[in-house]
Amino acid sequence: MTSFSPPAPAPAPPAAPDRPHPGSLPELFLAFTVLALQGFGGVLAVVQRELVDRKRWLTDEEFIEDWAVAQIMPGPNVVNLSMMIGARYFGLRGALTALAGMLAVPLVLILLLAIVHARFADNPQVAGALRGMAAVSAGLIAAAGLKMSVALRRSPLSLPWCLAIGAAGFVLVALLRLPLAPVLLVLGGLGCVLAYRKLR
């Protein structure tokens, strides 16, 4: 019996451990539909919780990096993010499937809501409820920003630089209402140059 030994399991490459991943395009479509339908007032927080914390399709670092790219590129952030995640597993087909999953059912739903809303638009309770939900949405988006700021601890930029760039961005965009593109170009460019000099 000693002459026979089962083949040793192939050692998992350290960079890519055997992680959960979507098995098929329908699974991917369904995952993004379910995710989109949970996202009231924005889907980002839900994407993080579902795909990173629960399904573990992505690590925290992968999520933050993909999110940074999705945010910088033109186009709706969550749409960009879903395309990039879909493309990781199934290439272009995956990107289109994730995109469709994110948009198809919510689009039908929101049009139905619009039809219902048109009948009750002048109702003060409905208007008040929408106002309350808008305030909560603002809080939700701010909370997502605060959660992501944890990632700055691993940034190649020093904390004072991160704070200075972040504060400048907030003042220019939120308070002075400057157009986004030049702000991104100048402050983002500054961050990239600083990071480039620190990395090797």
Add this chain to the structure above:
Amino acid sequence: MSAVHITLAWHDWLNLFGHYLLLSLMSLGGAISTTSEMHRFLVEQHGWLTQAQFNDSIALAQAAPGPNVLFVALMGWKVGMNAGSTAAALLGVLVTMTGILLPSTIFTYQVAQWGHRNRELRAVRAFKQGMAPVVIALLLSTAWILANSAGGSGARWPLWLLALISCLVIWRTKLHLLWVLGAGALLGALGFV
């Protein structure tokens, strides 16, 4: 209902489509960042939407499940409804959504694929990590602008307080978002905010 009645010729539809194609490439940081330009185009310049319809589109998309970009579909829908028919409304959705998505998704897909293949490059890593502070600042700015534009005739401080408390609850606890949104809707419906 405070709707307007408009007539849209085929070149108006083309104009709308072309404008959203352009907006798509300008929508760095998300479609929501181009809302001021949409407002200028749809409400001020052409009068295709009323101010109330414009605000409702954003608020409804915020309140409904799904990506916020669907507010664009709602604007297209309402422009079409103002033009007089459900068919026009569906055309409006098609025109605005295709316009806002097509250029940006093609561009982003190509760039993201390139970046993924070259993710070990120093320049790519520097880009992703160097952008992080301003990306976070943009999120906080969006929250600020949204809280500021949540309409209403009463005092503003209850809205800010509600936004602040929701932020702390969502940031610090695992409570499901639906509870917080439901609480906000209830407080609004009862007239507290």
